[in-house]
Amino acid sequence: xxxxxxxxxxxxxxxxxxxxxxxxxxxxxxxxxxxxxxxxxxxxxxxxxxxxxxxxxxxxxxxxxxxxxxxxxxxxxxxxxxxxxxxxxxxxxxxxxxxxxxxxxxxxxxxxxxxxxxxxxxxxxxxxxxxxxxxxxxxxxxxxxxxxxxxxxxxxxxxxxxxxxxxxxxxxxxxxxxxxxxxxxxxxxxxxxxxxxxxxxxxxxxxxxxxxxxxxxxxxxxxxxxxxxxxxxxxxxxxxxxxxxxxxxxxxxxxxxxxxxxxxxxxxxxxxxxxxxxxxxxxxxxxxxxxxxxxxxxxxxxxxxxxxxx
Amino acid sequence: xxxxxxxxxxxxxxxxxxxxxxxxxxxxxxxxxxxxxxxxxxxxxxxxxxxxxxxxxxxxxxxxxxxxxxxxxxxxxxxxxxxxxxxxxxxxxxxxxxxxxxxxxxxxxxxxxxxxxxxxxxxxxxxxxxxxxxxxxxxxxxxxxxxxxxxxxxxxxxxxxxxxxxxxxxxxxxxxxxxxxxxxxxxxxxxxxxxxxxxxxxxxxxxxxxxxxxxxxxxxxxxxxxxxxxxxxxxxxxxxxxxxxxxxxxxxxxxxxxxxxxxxxxxxxxxxxxxxxxxxxxxxxxxxxxxxxxxxxxxxxxxxxxxxxx
Numbered sequence: 129x130x131x132x133x134x135x136x137x138x139x140x141x142x143x144x145x146x147x148x149x150x151x152x153x154x155x156x157x158x159x160x161x162x163x164x165x166x167x168x169x170x171x172x173x174x175x176x177x178x179x180x181x182x183x184x185x186x187x188x189x190x191x192x193x194x195x196x197x198x199x200x201x202x203x204x205x206x207x208x209x210x211x212x213x214x215x216x217x218x219x220x221x222x223x224x225x226x227x228x229x230x231x232x233x234x235x236x237x238x239x240x241x242x243x244x245x246x247x248x249x250x251x252x253x254x255x256x257x258x259x260x261x262x263x264x265x266x267x268x269x270x271x272x273x274x275x276x277x278x279x280x281x282x283x284x285x286x287x288x289x290x291x292x293x294x295x296x297x298x299x300x301x302x303x304x305x306x307x308x309x310x311x312x313x314x315x316x317x318x319x320x321x322x323x324x325x326x327x328x329x330x331x332x333x334x335x336x337x338x339x340x341x342x343x344x345x346x347x348x349x350x351x352x353x354x355x356x357x358x359x360x361x362x363x364x365x366x367x368x369x370x371x372x373x374x375x376x377x378x379x380x381x382x383x384x385x386x387x388x389x390x391x392x393x394x395x396x397x398x399x400x401x402x403x404x405x406x407x408x409x410x411x412x413x414x415x416x417x418x419x420x421x422x423x424x425x426x427x428x429x430x431x432x433x434x435x436x437x438x
Numbered sequence: 439x440x441x442x443x444x445x446x447x448x449x450x451x452x453x454x455x456x457x458x459x460x461x462x463x464x465x466x467x468x469x470x471x472x473x474x475x476x477x478x479x480x481x482x483x484x485x486x487x488x489x490x491x492x493x494x495x496x497x498x499x500x501x502x503x504x505x506x507x508x509x510x511x512x513x514x515x516x517x518x519x520x521x522x523x524x525x526x527x528x529x530x531x532x533x534x535x536x537x538x539x540x541x542x543x544x545x546x547x548x549x550x551x552x553x554x555x556x557x558x559x560x561x562x563x564x565x566x567x568x569x570x571x572x573x574x575x576x577x578x579x580x581x582x583x584x585x586x587x588x589x590x591x592x593x594x595x596x597x598x599x600x601x602x603x604x605x606x607x608x609x610x611x612x613x614x615x616x617x618x619x620x621x622x623x624x625x626x627x628x629x630x631x632x633x634x635x636x637x638x639x640x641x642x643x644x645x646x647x648x649x650x651x652x653x654x655x656x657x658x659x660x661x662x663x664x665x666x667x668x669x670x671x672x673x674x675x676x677x678x679x680x681x682x683x684x685x686x687x688x689x690x691x692x693x694x695x696x697x698x699x700x701x702x703x704x705x706x707x708x709x710x711x712x713x714x715x716x717x718x719x720x721x722x723x724x725x726x727x728x729x730x731x732x733x734x735x736x737x738x739x740x741x742x743x744x745x746x747x748x
Contacts, residue, residue, distance in 0.1 A: 248690060270657040271674070278657035302656040310644045312694055315657040317639065318632050318650070320694045322658075323667050325631035334620045340628070341666020345747050346612040347580040347588035347625040348632075349662025354734035356651020356659075357633050362715045363727055364581070370715040371708075378703045380558060384622055384630045385700070393688045398681075405672045405680040417673055420748045424664035427741035435737035437655050438730045 130294040139207040142217030143170040149273040152181035157299040159196040164207035181274045188429050209235050213295050217245045226257030241292045243267035251282045251309045268313050275425045277302040280313040328389025337404020354437045440604040449517040452527030453480040459583040462491035467609040469506040474517035491584045498739050519545045523605050527555045536567030551602045553577035561592045561619045578623050585735045587612040590623040638699025647714020664747045
């Protein structure tokens with residue numbers, strides 16, 4: 129497993145919510161961070177946006193060593209030319225990202241990695257924006273990026289993949305590599321599959337939105353914070369493990385798959401989802417919910433440092 | 439919300455793994471527990487089986503108050519006749535459960551609840567085993583039942599549902615009610631939907647088993663331990679909340695649903711799953727994995743007492 133051999137230089141392109149999360153994360157973990165945003169006011173607001181993430185990171189990883197540096201860059205060139213890793217957080221538009229990549233590519237140092245935080249697009253969508261697409265990887269964080277460790281990675285150059293992963297690991301992230309480019313990477317495909325069945329249960333009148341969320345948070349979601357789904361089936365298979373599980377319960381899983389629903393987001397279903405979430409929210413503001421989420425995430429992350437997930 | 443007005447009397451039928459978990463849970467939380475098992479040796483082993491769960495419960499809920507009592511019953515009648523709640527953990531066979539219910543029904547106190555822990559069967563499968571099916575509820579725990587708070591409930595008698603839920607809550611469980619009987623209740627439907635896409639990604643070569651589990655545990659699984667899936671979309675919708683999310687990203691979710699896979703558990707896929715889990719396990723025994731899972735679950739449960747889920 130490759131380690132970083134020097135203080136990493138990381139360029140963050142985009143000073144919005146995701147960019148501020150990345151910047152706080154890398155600064156907290158000792159990197160030299162240079163941030164650029166085409167909107168001057170976004171750059172001005174960056175340090176205010178980083179305040180809460182930096183305070184949270186001090187809670188999650190108090191032993192991270194000395195902070196790195198933060199430089200606000202007036203030009204793209206200033207931000208990217210000495211960077212080992214360029215983390216791009218531009219809007220989810222192929223033409224916008226391609227235009228940006230055309231500017232970046234001639235500025236990149238030899239061996240540098242251009243990493244896109246894209247959620248909706250794929251490496252195959254974005255690669256044609258470079259003369260040499262092997263310089264590009266997708267590196268999708270899960271929101272909020274300074275708290276949730278997952279970074280989903282896809283690229284084609286093994287050396288660049290290894291270097292990028294080492295930098296993410298140096299910032300306490302867990303890079304997970306796809307073998308093949310896929311829309312939604314891994315995690316949002318899983319989330320989307322789960323949500324489809326949640327919507328089906330709402331549509332079919334099996335359970336209310338708030339009951340489904342309560343079941344998830346107090347059941348499988350809780351368990352998946354410490355144990356993968358497939359590892360859980362391995363433990364459910366008794367002494368035979370996963371092979372025993374598949375032999376005994378594989379057929380019933382296939383029957384259950386056949387009984388899952390294929391809902392559509394009709395107006396009625398959308399109304400039921402919005403009304404259900406409103407009951408669940410019970411008047412709490414988005415800000416209050418985010419604060420509660422972050423406090424709970426930090427507590428769980430600290431717990432996992434004491435008793436690691438399986 | 440109904441509260442328990444006296445020390446609950448709980449009968450546990452079946453002294454295996456699930457029965458021992460229920461027994462430890464209710465004893466720890468002050469109930470009077472009477473356990474019966476048709477196999478005399480299972481009953482003899484019960485107290486040994488309860489030792490680890492009781493020690494874990496002392497860690498999770500040190501402030502639970504005085505323990506209840508545990509009585510091993512030589513006859514079914516001894517166990518059930520004074521019980522407020524009869525938690526049935528018999529094998530997942532309709533004839534076996536029906537035969538047991540026929541013995542139990544004449545022994546039940548007025549207003550008592552017969553609750554089946556069934557995972558694979560439904561209330562509609564089991565109800566015909568009683569003269570008065572309204573005495574029956576399904577009350578499905580998530581393994582391990584003394585640690586994972588979820589109990590999924592379905593039944594038809596509102597008074598019995600309310601009484602049973604009050605007893606589960608008195609044992610620090612989170613009862614979640616279905617509006618309609620459904621195979622897999624809520625949580626295993628969600629888990630099954632998620633696992634279908636995991637198997638699809640393995641089959642399609644998008645990612646390895648261990649990468650998928652790592653993505654889940656460090657991404658959505660972690661987040662779902664503090665925040666429901668639908669609440670997460672509410673927060674992903676910006677100021678517009680769930681309505682904003684549906685307006686902006688509903689169509690892309692529907693496209694993503696259409697791109698999810700429908701794998702079959704062919705021999706090749708089964709081999710890939712078993713080999714992938716073996717790599718993930720890395721030589722750890724089932725017992726070691728269960729111990730690590732329980733330690734991690736306990737740490738997360740303690741963290742959630744300090745910073746509750748959203």
